[in-house]
Amino acid sequence: MTESIRSGADCGPALPTAILAIVIVIGLGMLVVGLLTSGGIGASEVGPQQRDTVLADGTAASYVAVTADGKLTAVVEGKVSGSTRLEGGQVLSLAVEGGHTLVGSSNGTIDLLDQNLKRVASATFDGRVVALARYKGGWVAAYGYGQYAKSYEIAVLDDQLMVHQSWAVPATLTALASGADGSLFAGGSSGQVFVISPTGKVVCTGFVNSSVTTLGISKSGTGVLVGDGGGGVSLVGEDCAVSWGSNPTASGIRAVVSQGGFAISGDDVGDISVLSDTGTVEASSRVASSSIRALIPNAKAVLAIPSSGGVMAVDTTALGGILSPLWVAAIALIEVAAAALLVWRIRTRHPRVARLFGRQVRKTWRNRLAYLFVLPALAIIALFFYYPVADAIRVSFTNTNLATGSSQWVGLANYFHVLIDDRYFHRGLLNLVVFLVAALVKTFSVPLLCALLVFWLRNAKHRAVYRVLLVLPVVVPDLVVTLLWKTIYQPEGGLLNATLQAIGLGNLQRVWLGDENTALFAVLFVGFPFMNAFAFLIFYGGLLQIDPFVFEAASLDGVGPLRRLVTIELPLLRPQSGILVFFSVIGAIQGIASVFVLTQGGPNLATYVPALEMYDNIGQGAVAYASTIGVVLALIILVLSTLVRWRPRRSRDSAR
Amino acid sequence: MSGEIAGRRSRRQLTQHTVLIAIIVIAFIPFVFTVLLSLRSSSSIYVDFFTFPWPPSLHNYGGAFQALGLPILRSVIVCASSIAGVLLLGCPCAYALARLKFAGRTLIYRAVMLVLLVPSVILLTPLFSLARGLGLVGSIWGLIVYYIATALPLAIFLLTPFLAAQEEEMFEAARLDGAGDLRILVRIAIPLALPILATIAIMTFLNLYNDFIWPSLVLRGDNETAILALTRFAPPTQSGFSSRPDVGLQTAGDVIVALPQLIVLGAGMRFFIQGVTAGAIR
Numbered sequence: 016m017t018e019s020i021r022s023g024a025d026c027g028p029a030l031p032t033a034i035l036a037i038v039i040v041i042g043l044g045m046l047v048v049g050l051l052t053s054g055g056i057g058a059s060e061v062g063p064q065q066r067d068t069v070l071a072d073g074t075a076a077s078y079v080a081v082t083a084d085g086k087l088t089a090v091v092e093g094k095v096s097g098s099t100r101l102e103g104g105q106v107l108s109l110a111v112e113g114g115h116t117l118v119g120s121s122n123g124t125i126d127l128l129d130q131n132l133k134r135v136a137s138a139t140f141d142g143r144v145v146a147l148a149r150y151k152g153g154w155v156a157a158y159g160y161g162q163y164a165k166s167y168e169i170a171v172l173d174d175q176l177m178v179h180q181s182w183a184v185p186a187t188l189t190a191l192a193s194g195a196d197g198s199l200f201a202g203g204s205s206g207q208v209f210v211i212s213p214t215g216k217v218v219c220t221g222f223v224n225s226s227v228t229t230l231g232i233s234k235s236g237t238g239v240l241v242g243d244g245g246g247g248v249s250l251v252g253e254d255c256a257v258s259w260g261s262n263p264t265a266s267g268i269r270a271v272v273s274q275g276g277f278a279i280s281g282d283d284v285g286d287i288s289v290l291s292d293t294g295t296v297e298a299s300s301r302v303a304s305s306s307i308r309a310l311i312p313n314a315k316a317v318l319a320i321p322s323s324g325g326v327m328a329v330d331t332t333a334l335g336g337i338l339s340p341l342w343v344a345a346i347a348l349i350e351v352a353a354a355a356l357l358v359w360r361i362r363t364r365h366p367r368v369a370r371l372f373g374r375q376v377r378k379t380w381r382n383r384l385a386y387l388f389v390l391p392a393l394a395i396i397a398l399f400f401y402y403p404v405a406d407a408i409r410v411s412f413t414n415t416n417l418a419t420g421s422s423q424w425v426g427l428a429n430y431f432h433v434l435i436d437d438r439y440f441h442r443g444l445l446n447l448v449v450f451l452v453a454a455l456v457k458t459f460s461v462p463l464l465c466a467l468l469v470f471w472l473r474n475a476k477h478r479a480v481y482r483v484l485l486v487l488p489v490v491v492p493d494l495v496v497t498l499l500w501k502t503i504y505q506p507e508g509g510l511l512n513a514t515l516q517a518i519g520l521g522n523l524q525r526v527w528l529g530d531e532n533t534a535l536f537a538v539l540f541v542g543f544p545f546m547n548a549f550a551f552l553i554f555y556g557g558l559l560q561i562d563p564f565v566f567e568a569a570s571l572d573g574v575g576p577l578r579r580l581v582t583i584e585l586p587l588l589r590p591q592s593g594i595l596v597f598f599s600v601i602g603a604i605q606g607i608a609s610v611f612v613l614t615q616g617g618p619n620l621a622t623y624v625p626a627l628e629m630y631d632n633i634g635q636g637a638v639a640y641a642s643t644i645g646v647v648l649a650l651i652i653l654v655l656s657t658l659v660r661w662r663p664r665r666s667r668d669s670a671r
Numbered sequence: 672m673s674g675e676i677a678g679r680r681s682r683r684q685l686t687q688h689t690v691l692i693a694i695i696v697i698a699f700i701p702f703v704f705t706v707l708l709s710l711r712s713s714s715s716i717y718v719d720f721f722t723f724p725w726p727p728s729l730h731n732y733g734g735a736f737q738a739l740g741l742p743i744l745r746s747v748i749v750c751a752s753s754i755a756g757v758l759l760l761g762c763p764c765a766y767a768l769a770r771l772k773f774a775g776r777t778l779i780y781r782a783v784m785l786v787l788l789v790p791s792v793i794l795l796t797p798l799f800s801l802a803r804g805l806g807l808v809g810s811i812w813g814l815i816v817y818y819i820a821t822a823l824p825l826a827i828f829l830l831t832p833f834l835a836a837q838e839e840e841m842f843e844a845a846r847l848d849g850a851g852d853l854r855i856l857v858r859i860a861i862p863l864a865l866p867i868l869a870t871i872a873i874m875t876f877l878n879l880y881n882d883f884i885w886p887s888l889v890l891r892g893d894n895e896t897a898i899l900a901l902t903r904f905a906p907p908t909q910s911g912f913s914s915r916p917d918v919g920l921q922t923a924g925d926v927i928v929a930l931p932q933l934i935v936l937g938a939g940m941r942f943f944i945q946g947v948t949a950g951a952i953r
Binding site (some may be wrong): 378379382384385386387388389391392393395396398399400401402403404406407410417461464465468469471472473477481482483484485486488489490491492493494495496498499500502503505507508510513516517543544546548549552553555556559576601604605607608611612626629630632633634638641642645646648649652653656 | 683684687688690691694695697698699701702704705708713716717720721760761763764766767768771772773774776779782783786788789790791792793794795796797798799800801803817819820821823824827851852853856877880881883884887888898901902915916918921922925928929932933936937940943944947948
């Protein structure tokens with residue numbers, strides 16, 4: 016844009032060009048923001064103010080709400096059309112359909128009221144009537160005693176409240192829902208979801224993570240939406256399989272409905288969440304300052320009835336983004352037109368800019384093969400390295416769990432937990448220090464010794480033979496070596512105990528990997544005599560690079576092997592040592608395969624390491640905590656490797 | 672005087688030989704015992720551990736092959752296709768970074784090299800979520816895609832400096848003859864780089880064939896890799912001692928799972944030693 020202004024001074028007025036460019040930039044910005052952001056939930060107050068509402072049911076055009084003092088209010092088209100008060104017990108359940116209102120109470124009565132809230136029938140049942148629903152032209156009720164009863168009853172009633180059938184369900188029931196096709200679902204206080212056949216048999220039982228608080232028939236698929244006391248919403252199919260589970264909030268879900276392909280839930284603190292038909296939380300926001308008591312679907316909006324305050328209409332049509340598709344299309348059209356106009360203007364009014372730009376485009380086009388060569392690899396590296404690092408850091412600040420579907424921002428909670436409370440992690444860190452030291456000792460003992468011994472052999476043929484023999488074990492996969500050692504440690508049929516027995520030291524026999532006192536040692540001893548081919552070859556290669564004159568001079572001075580090691584070889588092998596320290600540190604922190612295969616961290620945490628805890632957490636779906644451990648371990652590696660890299664530089668400075 | 676020095680020297684050489692031979696013998700004991708045990712029936716092992724397997728029985732190998740043959744084949748296929756993928760993506764990229772001039776080249780090269788400093792421990796969890804999101808969990812594609820991606824930076828890191836160090840004349844001559852970059856890559860750069868490509872292929876094979884953690888997270892039951900199947904391979908002894916694991920069968924399994932790596936490294940030991948000695952993994 017500055018180019019266009021500068022060149023505009025000699026080629027023509029720049030203002031229209033600049034305006035066009037600004038229009039394009041703003042339009043693009045609007046498009047990006049509009050397409051990427053999902054809009055908040057629009058809620059507007061539409062109904063009368065109420066206090067202490069406990070239940071509501073019906074349609075948006077006509078519904079009935081019950082308050083805590085037992086008062087029923089009928090609302091038609093947003094206006095109160097009548098009210099009545101029921102005597103007796105506390106109202107626990109409510110179902111409104113076809114102009115009829117059914118109310119169940121804590122003392123076992125069920126009252127049937129007409130449009131004007133006049134009682135037309137009443138019946139008494141044995142227990143608290145906890146749930147009611149319309150069912151096959153009549154009604155269905157769930158009742159029973161107490162919160163922890165072994166079984167509750169479900170009764171099918173006709174229009175006159177005559178009991179047709181009743182069955183026992185082995186659970187404390189909390190909710191009922193029935194589909195238009197005659198399917199019947201019941202929810203239990205231990206998270207059970209029962210699918211009940213028309214003959215009253217429990218066909219199957221599904222489970223959600225917390226006590227079922229509400230059920231809603233899914234309209235986009237067969238099954239039932241389940242809201243639970245832990246803030247979870249799940250879709251359970253007619254085969255009881257949980258299609259998806261999601262945790263849109265942390266508070267108990269009070270109501271859940273299916274609307275236009277979305278599942279909408281309301282919770283105890285006034286949050287409303289919109290979930291897609293695959294369980295992804297599309298939007299979530301607080302629309303009321305008190306518990307959402309009911310959600311009533313409507314053509315375009317969903318009525319949310321809070322415990323206190325006005326009834327809200329929650330708009331779900333604008334959820335795709337702030338911009339509606341029509342706006343997106345309009346802006347896109349304007350963009351294309353403006354771009355065409357801009358190109359035309361630059362070509363006619365600013366030929367120098369056009370030339371410059373054209374040259375750049377041609378240059379890029381001429382190098383297209385180079386970009387084509389680089390881009391696939393670059394794209395894969397971005398997706399499998401850059402994105403995961405960012406994702407790990409982001410997820411470590413949440414409580415994301417693949418098993419429960421939760422994914423909320425929790426700040427530094429995971430880090431506090433891992434660094435302060437997690438005693439497994441702390442025990443793992445202690446073991447890790449042991450593993451680290453052992454890895455360094457292993458790298459700098461036998462491989463270095465062998466490299467020196469081979470290097471100082473006089474016969475070139477001998478050197479070549481030993482080099483191959485020392486590297487040869489690398490043909491056996493590391494994990495096979497680990498498994499060989501597991502066999503060696505076997506209490507019976509293992510080489511170690513068999514040897515001890517044979518040489519008369521049978522009393523030293525142990526269950527080496529199963530004994531808390533020997534397990535860590537046994538794991539560290541795997542691979543003895545620690546002839547690491549990599550380290551050997553790197554040391555050997557380093558020795559080959561040392562100038563022979565240095566050794567000649569030392570030999571003329573009568574320097575013995577030990578002094579030569581300390582004064583010449585070790586200092587000159589510093590770069591190689593640095594690399595090997597780096598690899599040892601990384602290997603000790605990340606290499607959990609052998610521990611996993613040998614002991615799985617046991618017995619009693621004797622060989623537990625932090626990376627193993629991360630692995631276990633991934634397996635359980637606790638990816639937030641696993642990411643946190645990953646980030647902490649990565650930081651430890653980065654700090655240690657920076658320390659390693661600093662040392663040679665410092666020594667070079669002091670040498671000067 | 673000089674004879675005394677020579678004597679001390681030859682004594683020192685003798686010590687060197689003795690220590691080296693001792694280390695090599697100790698290092699080989701587990702392997703030797705494994706092969707010996709694999710040639711015996713487990714009941715005879717439990718009766719008398721230290722007996723020479725005579726006559727040797729290949730019975731265990733039949734059983735081990737039945738259980739592990741398919742996973743070994745699967746592992747070899749996974750390794751081969753991953754290595755092919757790495758070379759297919761890595762060669763053009765390294766060639767472009769080493770020999771072509773284009774805007775953003777240095778930046779891209781640095782972006783690739785920076786990745787080598789990322790500890791893989793931080794990647795495991797998000798990559799598992801990513802594999803789940805891409806629907807790769809449960810299939811060997813979850814392994815192949817992951818292996819290609821994670822082995823790619825090292826391949827580019829090894830190959831780019833090698834190609835950059837070649838003489839420009841050769842490439843210029845080809846260009847004057849009218850060869851395009853694709854032709855130069857296939858006809859000149861890749862043949863030149865064959866030794867280093869062999870080193871890359873062997874290193875990649877070592878890393879992938881030995882991998883345990885990722886397959887154990889991504890694969891489910893029926894499509895195990897060789898290493899994964901071997902760790903879960905714990906058959907009970909058939910006749911007598913039935914409460915104890917069949918050591919003979921297990922050790923035969925160890926041997927056949929080691930075979931592919933033995934063949935690959937046996938054939939390419941030269942490239943492996945050259946590569947590592949020359950500081951290729953630096």
